[in-house]
Amino acid sequence: MTQQSTAASDRLDGSVLKIAGVVVIGAIMSILDVTVVSVALPTFQREFDASYAEVAWTMTAYTLSLATVIPLSGWAADRFGTKRLYMIALALFTIGSGLCANADTIGQLIGYRVLQGLGGGMLMPLGMTIMTRAAGPHRIGRLMAVLGIPMLLGPIGGPILGGWLIDVASWHWIFLINLPIGAVALVYAALALPKDNPEPSESFDFIGMLMLSPGLALFLYGISSLPETGTFADTKVWAPMLVGGALLVAFVLYSFRPRHPLLDLRLFANRNLTIATVTMFVFIIAFMGAGLLFPSYFLQVRGESTLTAGLLMAPQGLGAMVTMPVAGMLADKMPVGRTVPFALGLIALGFFTFTQVDPETSYVLLCGSLFVMGLGMGGTMMPIMTSALKTLTAHEVARGSTLVNIIQQIGGSVGAAIMSVILTNELNGSRPIPGATDPSGEPITEAGLAIAVQQQPELAQQFPVEPSLISRGLDYAASSFATTFWVAFALVLVTFIPAAFLPRRREPSHLLDDQQAGQAKAPVIIH
Structure with a gap:
């Protein structure tokens, strides 16, 4: 093959870019939703009369549900087909967005974010699978650059979009905006993605799932409760961490036994x-x-x-x-x-x-x-x-990237x-203001009051204090x-x-090694 034809084959052609359009839209929805919510946390505090630790769960719940579905994505894509599963993930994410916009309490919002995360957690892994099958493993570096687009737009556009929607409309619109985008993405996916040919090649590790997914969720729940409690000694922190950690240790010991474990720790070799x-x-x-x-x-x-x-x-x-x-x-x-x-x-x-x-x-x-x-x-x-x-x-790439993610x-x-x-x-640790307490009876500190006044200047009238x-x-x-x-x-x-x-030296790629024996399984990668 000539150098010119090699360069041509390395380019991402029109058919690949058309499929990439579907994947990028789904990834933008998923990643934007994380960064949009990050600037809305103070607004949630005011609207729902909640503490920062409580509203932070709107992000934590999304992450927990996302982490729970990652191990299932690779097997489910083979079992049910990537196109069908991708469209289900889009629908779940869009429905979850609509429910979030209609939440009346902080508890409801956190619950609906779990549903949103179940869909959002599958969008990037499935999108990467679809893209790699279309582009081929020899163009994986360029593929990463294309899928980097939503990862760039998230940090740039998310806070700006979220801030603008909250300022000119209301917090509801940071979720409502996903409804038309989700509808367009569903139609686009139905038209552009190749037809499914699911070929289940591995048995599903149900025992591993019963240990890994609950273990991850409990362990991360305990860690995420730290900001609220401020100490590891609180039952809300150490109890789920202990149970979750025990399940994860049990999974590690078990995972070397089955031929196709849910998470292949042998790859750490x-x-x-x-x-x-x-x-x-x-x-x-x-x-x-x-x-x-x-x-x-x-x-x-x-x-x-x-x-x-x-x-x-x-x-x-x-x-x-x-x-x-x-x-x-x-x-x-x-x-x-x-x-x-x-x-x-x-x-x-x-x-x-x-x-x-x-x-x-x-x-x-x-x-x-x-x-x-x-x-x-x-x-x-x-x-x-x-x-x-x-x-x-x-074949190892799918399991390796899932492990890393x-x-x-x-x-x-x-x-x-x-x-x-x-x-x-x-x-x-800031100095408390004598005689000043919040509705829960906790003392108001100088730093706490200063932050509150910065965000809500009208509070300066309620607390007439020295500049x-x-x-x-x-x-x-x-x-x-x-x-x-x-x-x-x-x-x-x-x-x-x-x-x-x-590595500081070029090492041979093994990505094509399996292709002579049959169609390779695509990687599952998320940001």
Whole structure:
């Protein structure tokens, strides 16, 4: 084959791009919904008269249900067909969105987010399966770059869209907007996706599912309860973590027995997969955990509207937009051990600024730092995943990427819980205002009052206090955010340790090894 024909075969042609359109729309819906809700949390607090820990469950419930369905996606795609299952996932997500918009209590909203997550959790894995079967494994780096589009639009468009809808309409519209998009996506999927030919090749591991899915859900529930309780000693934290952890340990011991376990831990014998997983796990704890706090700083300390907070977050997505397509191409041509440490360096450089924040830190400096972090982010996540996948056979890729992504979900939940607990404990250390209590009888602190006044200026009339008190409270709140960012920054630096072991030499790809024996099973990858 000539160099010209090889280059041509490496391109994603029109038929692949048509299918990619369906996948990108579904992924945008799923990812946008996470980032849209992140800027709506203060609004939920006011509308439902709930604490921050309570409204945070609107995000946690989505993550829990998503993590529960990930292990089932690969088997279900083979059993029922990717097109049929993808359309069911779209319908579940769209119906869940409509129910969320009609929630009357915070409990109802959390419950409907679970339903939304069951659909959203399948959209990206199934979409990746459909795309890889259409494009072929030899174009996986370019494929990652295409599927990076929704991952870029999420951080850029989600906070902006959410802030705008909340400011000009109401919080209901951050969910209602999914209804027309979901309807269009369903019609598009029916017309564009290839017809299903389900060929069940493996028996389903029911015993493994009964241990893994409940174990994951309980363990993550316990971790996610930490911000609300503030201590591991609370029964709400340690009891589900203990039961969930026991189920996960039982699953680990059991998973080496069946021929086709729900999650194949034997793949950790692959050095590249193990190193990539460890690197990604530490990175996600640091970056994703702290990333949820960036909008909170703009909303709570700086008193910005949800729309402005969303616009201030946009440089991060723009930075990733610059580097992600380049990183996708480089991942097909050179080992990631030569590029990822440089990208992590950019993240650390941008992150350091946030360890120095105060109530008046320059927005030019903060937005510039977010842009630099975005540059690093675009060169980190996808190349690491591509490196791990290339050293697996095509049949192993589905199970390997599922394994990595479950660990990613655990990392994201652990990171969010750790950062939320640190921030909450720091804020609670602020000086209480003598004689001032909230409706539950808890003392109101200077930092708590300052944040409340920033978000609702009319409260200044209810609590006529000296401006110096508000100023002290904002200083303390900013210092609390800075302390939390210091912890995240230290974890980013720790990520350099496993990243130093990423491959620095080109290694042969085994993705095509299985194709001579029959049609390969496609990977299941999510962000």
